[in-house]
Amino acid sequence: MATTGGAGRPEKRRAITRAATTVFGREGYVRAGMDAIAAEAGVSKRTVYNHFADKETLFLSVALQSSAELTGRIRALTAEHLDRVTDLRQGLTDFAVERARAVLSAGETGERGAKAHGDHGDHEDYEDHGDHEDYEDHGALDRAIRAEVANIPADVLEAWQEAGPIARRRELARCFEALADRGLLVAEDAALAAERFTLLTFHGIAERSFWGALPVADAEVRRIAAVGVDAFLRIHGTPRPASGG
Amino acid sequence: MATTGGAGRPEKRRAITRAATTVFGREGYVRAGMDAIAAEAGVSKRTVYNHFADKETLFLSVALQSSAELTGRIRALTAEHLDRVTDLRQGLTDFAVERARAVLSAGETGERGAKAHGDHGDHEDYEDHGDHEDYEDHGALDRAIRAEVANIPADVLEAWQEAGPIARRRELARCFEALADRGLLVAEDAALAAERFTLLTFHGIAERSFWGALPVADAEVRRIAAVGVDAFLRIHGTPRPASGG
DNA sequence: GTCTATACAGGGATAGAC
DNA sequence: GTCTATCCCTGTATAGAC
Numbered sequence: 001m002a003t004t005g006g007a008g009r010p011e012k013r014r015a016i017t018r019a020a021t022t023v024f025g026r027e028g029y030v031r032a033g034m035d036a037i038a039a040e041a042g043v044s045k046r047t048v049y050n051h052f053a054d055k056e057t058l059f060l061s062v063a064l065q066s067s068a069e070l071t072g073r074i075r076a077l078t079a080e081h082l083d084r085v086t087d088l089r090q091g092l093t094d095f096a097v098e099r100a101r102a103v104l105s106a107g108e109t110g111e112r113g114a115k116a117h118g119d120h121g122d123h124e125d126y127e128d129h130g131d132h133e134d135y136e137d138h139g140a141l142d143r144a145i146r147a148e149v150a151n152i153p154a155d156v157l158e159a160w161q162e163a164g165p166i167a168r169r170r171e172l173a174r175c176f177e178a179l180a181d182r183g184l185l186v187a188e189d190a191a192l193a194a195e196r197f198t199l200l201t202f203h204g205i206a207e208r209s210f211w212g213a214l215p216v217a218d219a220e221v222r223r224i225a226a227v228g229v230d231a232f233l234r235i236h237g238t239p240r241p242a243s244g245g
Numbered sequence: 246m247a248t249t250g251g252a253g254r255p256e257k258r259r260a261i262t263r264a265a266t267t268v269f270g271r272e273g274y275v276r277a278g279m280d281a282i283a284a285e286a287g288v289s290k291r292t293v294y295n296h297f298a299d300k301e302t303l304f305l306s307v308a309l310q311s312s313a314e315l316t317g318r319i320r321a322l323t324a325e326h327l328d329r330v331t332d333l334r335q336g337l338t339d340f341a342v343e344r345a346r347a348v349l350s351a352g353e354t355g356e357r358g359a360k361a362h363g364d365h366g367d368h369e370d371y372e373d374h375g376d377h378e379d380y381e382d383h384g385a386l387d388r389a390i391r392a393e394v395a396n397i398p399a400d401v402l403e404a405w406q407e408a409g410p411i412a413r414r415r416e417l418a419r420c421f422e423a424l425a426d427r428g429l430l431v432a433e434d435a436a437l438a439a440e441r442f443t444l445l446t447f448h449g450i451a452e453r454s455f456w457g458a459l460p461v462a463d464a465e466v467r468r469i470a471a472v473g474v475d476a477f478l479r480i481h482g483t484p485r486p487a488s489g490g
Numbered sequence: 491g492t493c494t495a496t497a498c499a500g501g502g503a504t505a506g507a508c
Numbered sequence: 509g510t511c512t513a514t515c516c517c518t519g520t521a522t523a524g525a526c
Contacts, residue, residue, distance in 0.1 A: 199445055
C-alpha cells in the first residue's frame with residue numbers, strides 16, 4: 001500500500017491527512033513543509049513519518065482522497081438539482097453555481113491570500129474538528145495537483161484523473177442522458193453535451209479565478225452560470241412550443 | 246525598472262531571459278535553480294545576478310515578456326486566419342487549432358514528460374540556438390505563472406493579466422466585432438461571443454492536457470476545434486439562407 | 491509501546507565575497 | 509568565474525512521557 005503500515009491511532013491519521021490537505025492546498029507541494037503539516041495536525045513529525053513513508057506518498061495519498069471526495073460532493077449536487085428537476089433552466093443554473101462554489105472555494109470559505117497567520121498559537125486538540133467531515137479545501141488541493149502534474153508518476157496521475165475529472169464528466173453525462181430521455185434536452189451525444197455545459201458554465205470563472213487561487217465574487221459566479229446556461233440551452237435545449245413572452 | 250541596471254552586453258541579457266524562460270517553464274518557479282539558468286544561458290551565475298536583482302525579479306520579468314509575446318503570436322494568428330476570411334467555419338477552425346498549438350506547445354515541440362533526460366552530456370555551445378527567435382516555451386511559462394499565482398504580487402499579476410489573457414480576450418473580441426459588422430456572425434456582445442469561442446474550442450484541450458503539461462495529440466486538437474466551432478456557430482453563426490445539402 | 495519534543499546529518503538553495 | 513556563508517528542508521536519531 002501507499003502507507004507505511006497500520007501503526008498508530010486512526011484519529012491521528014485523520015488529523016494528518018486533514019492537515020496535509022490544508023497545507024498542501026495553501027502552499028503547494030514544493031513549498032509545503034513536513035514540519036508545518038505536523039504542526040497543523042497537532043502531532044509530532046515522527047508520527048507523520050510513522051503513517052506515511054515520505055512527503056510524496058503523503059501528497060499523493062491526500063490528492064487521491066480529496067479528488068474522490070470532490071467527485072462525491074459534485075455527485076450530490078447533481079442529484080439535488082437535476083435528478084427531479086422541473087424548471088430545467090433554474091436547475092442547471094443552480095447546479096452550475098453550486099459546483100463552481102464547491103471547486104473554487106477561495107471566495108467565501110478559506111481566507112487565502114492573507115499570508116500572515118501570525119503565530120497560530122494554542123489550539124491544541126485539533127482532532128475533534130473531524131465532525132464537519134468536509135474540509136472545504138478540495139479545490140485548493142486540486143490546484144496543487146494541477147501545478148505538479150509534470151512531476152506525478154503516470155499511474156498515480158491516471159488514478160487521480162479517474163477518481164476526479166473523468167468520473168465527474170462521466171457522471172454528468174449520465175445525468176444529461178437521463179434528461180435527454182425525459183425529453184428535456186436535445187443531445188445525441190450526452191457526453192458532449194455535458195462537456196459543453198461544463199465549459200460554458202464553469203471554465204470561464206475557473207480561468208478568471210485561476211482555479212480558485214484568487215477569490216471570485218459570488219455575483220460573478222451567478223452571472224457566468226446564467227449566461228452559460230443560456231448558451232447551453234440554445235444548443236441543447238428543446239425548442240419551446242411557444243415562448244410565453 | 247524591475248532589472249538591476251543596464252549593465253552588461255544585451256546579448257548576454259537575452260541569453261539569460263531565454264534560459265530563464267526555458268528552465269522556469271520546465272521546472273516551475275520553486276524547483277528551478279539559478280545555477281541551472283546560468284548554465285542554460287552559458288553565462289556565469291554572477292552575470293545573472295548582474296542583470297536581475299534576484300530569482301523572483303527574473304521570473305516576473307520573463308513572465309511579463311513571455312505573456313506579451315504569446316499575445317503577439319495569437320494576434321498574428323487572428324490576422325492570418327480571420328481578418329480576410331471567406332470560409333468562416335474553416336477560418337475559425339484553423340485559428341482554433343493554431344492557437345491551441347501555440348499555447349499548449351508540449352505536443353510536438355518539447356519532449357516534456359520523459360523525465361529522464363539521462364546525462365544531458367556534451368552539447369556545450371547552446372547559445373547559437375537563438376536564431377529561431379521564438380522560444381516555443383510560452384505555454385510552459387504560462388503554466389508556471391498559473392501555478393504560482395498565489396505568490397505573485399498583486400500589481401505584477403495585474404500587469405501580467407493585462408498583457409496576456411485580458412489583452413487576448415479584448416483583441417479577439419475586436420476581431421469578432423469586425424466579423425459581426427461584416428454580417429458573418431450574429432453577436433450583440435462581441436466580447437461574450439469571443440469568450441464562448443475560446444471556451445468551446447480551447448479550454449477543453451487545455452483542461453485535458455493540463456495547459457500543455459501533458460502532450461496532446463494533434464488529431465485531438467483538430468477534433469475538439471471542429472466540434473467547438475460547430476457549437477459556436479450554432480449560437481453565433483448567421484442562419485444559412487439555404488443549406489445546400 | 492506509541493507519541494512528543496528536539497536535535498542532527500545531508501543535501502541544495504540563494505545570494506554575495508573574492 | 510569560483511568559492512563560500514547562511515539558511516531551509518527532508519528524513520532520522522535520541523531523548524523522555526503516558
